[in-house]
Amino acid sequence: MPQTYRRLDLSIDQQHALLTAARQLAEEFAGTFGTETIELFLHSSYDQLALHGKIPxxxxxxxxxxxxxxxNALARVEGHSDGRPVVLFLCVHNAGRSQMAMGFFQHLAADSAVAWSGGSGFASEINPAAVASMAERGIDISREYPKPWTEEIVRAADVVVTMGCGDACPIYPGKRYLNWDLDDPEGKSVEDVRPIRDEIERRVRRLLDELEVPTA
Incomplete structure (x- = not known):
């Protein structure tokens, strides 16, 4: 079992939760990654999310x-792929457009493909209007959370879809990139977000067709 190193900046409860998480991840990735790698990724993930986290x-x-x-991304980069296509949706805050795109992609593709998302300057929470507009379509993104992208996640993606992050979006030679010019839902009402949502759905469906991914 991994013995997660002591973090003096965390409460006892937080340290216990991270230790439990490290043990769980060690079981899941046994034979693929060692304790040191798992703890490094877990604690660096915590540190990145803590930059904007509202609820410690x-x-x-x-x-x-x-x-x-x-x-999972690192495993794919190192050759442990299950053959499913991976699409990464990137926007500025990872709170609206990229979350809605990932929501549609996961809903339509089910287990036939993988979708991830990230932001160049990720927010502290998902846009409530985006959550509400997706709920109208029967898709729950309320449990998602804004997050940054990392090198292994970008490298593992087959397609990177950017939405307004401009020069901040990571560029890797030989990777397929798509730029979707979409309005930013930040500060908009649910009524104003609906047209953005519907355009995202159309583009996601088109992408799934291009990838020859069966849809639900």
């Missing part, structure tokens, strides 16, 4: 989820 008690759980995504 939730950060260990979110750090575990983010670390799991990053470790």
């Amino acid at each position: 008690n939730y950060l260990p759980l979110l750090a575990e989820r983010f670390a799991r995504q990053r470790l």
